[in-house]
Amino acid sequence: MSIDMIKQSRVTHFLIRNLDIILFAAIIFFKLMLYAKQISPEYLYMGVTHPVFASVLILASFSMLFEHKTRMNFLYTINLIIGLVLISDIMYYKYFKDVTTVAALRNIKLLSGVSSSVTSLIDIKDFIYVIDTIILFPFLKRYKNAKRKYNSTAVNKIVFFLLIFVTGISIDAKSVAAIAKEQPTLLSAMSNRIYLTKMIGNLNFHAVDAYNYISTNVKNSKKLSSERVTEIKSYLDDNNQITGSNLRGEAQGKNLIVIQVEALQQFAINKKVDGKEITPNLNKWINKSLYFDNYFYQVAGGNTSDAEFMSNNSLYPAASGAAYYTYSGNQYNSLASQLKNSDYYTAALHGYSEGFWNRNVMYKSESFDNFYGEHSFNVNEEVGLGLSDKSFLDQSIEKLKTFKEPYYSFLVTLSSHFPYDDSQGYGDFNVGQYENSILGNYLKGIHYTDEQLGMFLDKLDQEGITKNSLIVIYGDHFAIPKENINELYSFENVNNPDDLKWFQYQKVPLIIHFPEDENKGVNHTYGGQMDLYPTLANLFNLPRDYMFGKDLLNSNSNKVLFRSGSFTDGNAFYVSWTNTYYNIKTGNIIPETDELKKKKEEYTRELGYSDDMLNHNLIKSFEGDKSK
Ligand code: GP9
Ligand code: MN
Numbered sequence: 001m002s003i004d005m006i007k008q009s010r011v012t013h014f015l016i017r018n019l020d021i022i023l024f025a026a027i028i029f030f031k032l033m034l035y036a037k038q039i040s041p042e043y044l045y046m047g048v049t050h051p052v053f054a055s056v057l058i059l060a061s062f063s064m065l066f067e068h069k070t071r072m073n074f075l076y077t078i079n080l081i082i083g084l085v086l087i088s089d090i091m092y093y094k095y096f097k098d099v100t101t102v103a104a105l106r107n108i109k110l111l112s113g114v115s116s117s118v119t120s121l122i123d124i125k126d127f128i129y130v131i132d133t134i135i136l137f138p139f140l141k142r143y144k145n146a147k148r149k150y151n152s153t154a155v156n157k158i159v160f161f162l163l164i165f166v167t168g169i170s171i172d173a174k175s176v177a178a179i180a181k182e183q184p185t186l187l188s189a190m191s192n193r194i195y196l197t198k199m200i201g202n203l204n205f206h207a208v209d210a211y212n213y214i215s216t217n218v219k220n221s222k223k224l225s226s227e228r229v230t231e232i233k234s235y236l237d238d239n240n241q242i243t244g245s246n247l248r249g250e251a252q253g254k255n256l257i258v259i260q261v262e263a264l265q266q267f268a269i270n271k272k273v274d275g276k277e278i279t280p281n282l283n284k285w286i287n288k289s290l291y292f293d294n295y296f297y298q299v300a301g302g303n304t305s306d307a308e309f310m311s312n313n314s315l316y317p318a319a320s321g322a323a324y325y326t327y328s329g330n331q332y333n334s335l336a337s338q339l340k341n342s343d344y345y346t347a348a349l350h351g352y353s354e355g356f357w358n359r360n361v362m363y364k365s366e367s368f369d370n371f372y373g374e375h376s377f378n379v380n381e382e383v384g385l386g387l388s389d390k391s392f393l394d395q396s397i398e399k400l401k402t403f404k405e406p407y408y409s410f411l412v413t414l415s416s417h418f419p420y421d422d423s424q425g426y427g428d429f430n431v432g433q434y435e436n437s438i439l440g441n442y443l444k445g446i447h448y449t450d451e452q453l454g455m456f457l458d459k460l461d462q463e464g465i466t467k468n469s470l471i472v473i474y475g476d477h478f479a480i481p482k483e484n485i486n487e488l489y490s491f492e493n494v495n496n497p498d499d500l501k502w503f504q505y506q507k508v509p510l511i512i513h514f515p516e517d518e519n520k521g522v523n524h525t526y527g528g529q530m531d532l533y534p535t536l537a538n539l540f541n542l543p544r545d546y547m548f549g550k551d552l553l554n555s556n557s558n559k560v561l562f563r564s565g566s567f568t569d570g571n572a573f574y575v576s577w578t579n580t581y582y583n584i585k586t587g588n589i590i591p592e593t594d595e596l597k598k599k600k601e602e603y604t605r606e607l608g609y610s611d612d613m614l615n616h617n618l619i620k621s622f623e624g625d626k627s628k
Contacts, residue, residue, distance in 0.1 A: 057168030098355025188321035244554025264475030281454025300563035307476035314547035351387030383425030384415035475508030526558035
C-alpha cells in the first residue's frame with residue numbers, strides 16, 4: 001500500500017472514529033448561525049462565523065476527554081440543551097427583540113405580565129433547533145454500541161482536548177477583544193444585548209452573561225460586618241434628615257409627569273444658531289417653571305439607564321456596568337414604590353424595545369405598575385433610534401388620559417439620540433456653519449425633540465392636565481461626546497479648555513413646572529440627578545429613606561458627586577483622573593486643603609456605601625428589619 005494510501009486510510013479512520021464530534025460541530029454551528037440570522041433579519045454580520053465556530057470548538061474539545069459512549073451522551077445532551085436554549089431565546093427575541101440573561105430568567109416572575117405573550121410566539125418552525133435530537137436518537141444507540149477497535153490513550157485525549165480548546169479560545173478571545181475595544185462598557189453593562197449577540201454569537205453571549213452574573217455574586221457573597229451595615233444605616237439616617245419645609249407637600253396628591261429627554265445637554269438651552277432659537281419651547285416653559293441651571297448628569301457605565309436609576313432611587317450608578325442589569329433583582333425604595341404607598345398609579349413609558357437596558361425587568365423591581373414599551377405603541381413613524389418623539393408623545397398623552405389619578409408617569413424620549421443623523425426625520429433647521437458636523441446634527445435633533453415637547457406640553461395645558469400635575473423635565477446625559485468636544489467649544493467660543501471647563505458643560509437642564517406656573521424662577525443650587533428623588537419626596541411629602549441625594553429646595557449644600565470620584569461643592573471642582581482641584585470662580589488650579597481632602601475622603605466612603613447597598617441588597621435587609 002503506498003504512503004498516500006496509508007495516509008488516506010488513516011484520515012478516513014480518524015473521520016469515522018470522530019464522526020460524532022464532526023456531526024455535533026456541524027449541527028451546532030448550523031443552529032447557531034440560523035439563530036444569528038433570525039435575530040438579524042435585516043443584515044447578518046458574517047464576521048460572527050468566527051466566534052460561533054470558536055464556541056463550537058470549545059464545547060467539542062471537552063468531548064475529547066471522554067470514552068466513546070460517554071462522549072456520545074455528552075454531545076447528545078449538550079446538543080439538546082443548546083437547542084432548548086435557542087428556542088427560548090428565539091421566543092424571547094420575538095417579543096422583546098432582546099436576548100435572555102441569567103438575571104432576566106432569575107427574575108422571570110417580574111416578566112409574568114408578558115410570559116403568555118412570549119409563549120404565544122412559539123412557532124412550529126422553531127423546533128428545528130431540537131428535531132435532530134429526535135431523528136438522531138436511534139443512530140445514537142447503534143453508533144454507541146458499535147464495537148470500537150481503537151480507544152485513544154489518555155495522553156491523546158488530553159492532547160486533542162488542549163489543541164481544540166486552545167484554538168477555540170484564541171479565536172473567541174480575538175472576537176471578544178474587538179468588541180471590548182469598540183464599546184468598552186458593553187461587555188459589563190450589557191446595554192445592547194442583541195448587538196453583542198450579533199457580534200459574538202449566542203453561546204459566547206451567554207458565557208459572558210454567566211461570567212458577569214457569577215462574578216457579581218461571588219463578589220457580593222462576602223457578608224457585610226454588622227458594624228459596616230450599622231455605619232451605612234446611620235449615614236443614610238443622617239443624610240435623610242428633613243432639612244427644611246420650603247414647598248413641603250406643595251405637589252401632594254397631584255399627578256407627577258417626569259420626562260427624561262434623550263441627550264438634552266444644557267448648552268442648547270436659551271441659545272441660537274443662525275439667529276434661531278435651538279429650543280424655543282423649552283425656553284418658553286423654563287420661563288414659567290422652576291429652573292435649576294447648575295444641575296449635572298451623573299451617569300456612568302449604565303448611561304441612560306443610570307439617569308433613570310438615580311432619578312428614581314437616589315442611589316449611585318454601579319461601580320462598573322449598569323445597575324439596571326446587574327442589580328435588577330434587588331429591592332428598591334423607589335419613587336414609584338413610595339407614590340404607590342400614597343395610592344398613586346405608576347407607569348413607565350418608552351417607545352423602544354422593552355429589553356433594552358433591561359427595563360422590562362428593572363421597572364418591575366422599581367415597582368412601576370405598568371411599563372408601556374415598544375409593543376404598547378403603534379410604531380407608525382420612526383425618527384432617530386426608533387419610534388418618533390412626536391408619535392411617542394402623541395400616543396402617550398392618550399394613555400395618560402386613561403390613567404387612574406393621581407398617577408406618576410415616567411416618560412423617556414428617544415429621537416434625539418447619538419449620532420443624530422436622521423436629518424430627514426428632524427426636519428429643516430438651519431445650523432449654518434455647523435452643517436454636517438456632530439454638533440450641527442445634534443442641534444437639528446434637539447430642535448426636533450424640543451418641537452415635540454412643546455406640542456406635548458401645550459396639549460397637556462389644553463387638556464387641563466397641567467392644572468393638577470407637577471411636570472419635571474431633565475436631560476439624561478451629554479449630547480456631544482468627548483471626541484467631538486472641540487465642536488462644542490468652538491460653538492461656545494471657548495479657548496484653552498481644561499477639565500474644569502469640560503465639567504462645566506456636563507450640565508443638563510432640570511425644569512419643574514407647577515400648576516398655574518407657580519414657584520417659577522431660576523435656582524442656582526449645584527445639584528445632580530441623585531437629588532431629584534429627595535426633592536420630589538419633599539414636594540409630595542413622601543418619606544425619605546435610603547437616599548444619597550439632597551433636597552434641592554431645602555439644602556445649603558452645593559455638593560455634586562460623580563461615579564468617577566470627581567466632585568464639586570459649588571466653589572471648587574475636584575477632577576479625580578488628574579487628582580486636581582480647580583477654583584470655579586477663577587478657573588485656577590488650587591492646592592488640596594484639609595477641608596477638600598476631608599470631602600474627598602467622605603465622598604469616596606459614600607460611593608462605597610452605595611456600592612454595598614447594591615451588592616448586598618441592603619434595602620431588602622433594612623426593610624426586613626423594620627417589619628420585625
Ligand atoms: C434606548 C435609549 C438610548 O432605550 O434610552 O439609551 P442610551 O444609548 O442613550 O443609553
Ligand atoms: Mn440616553
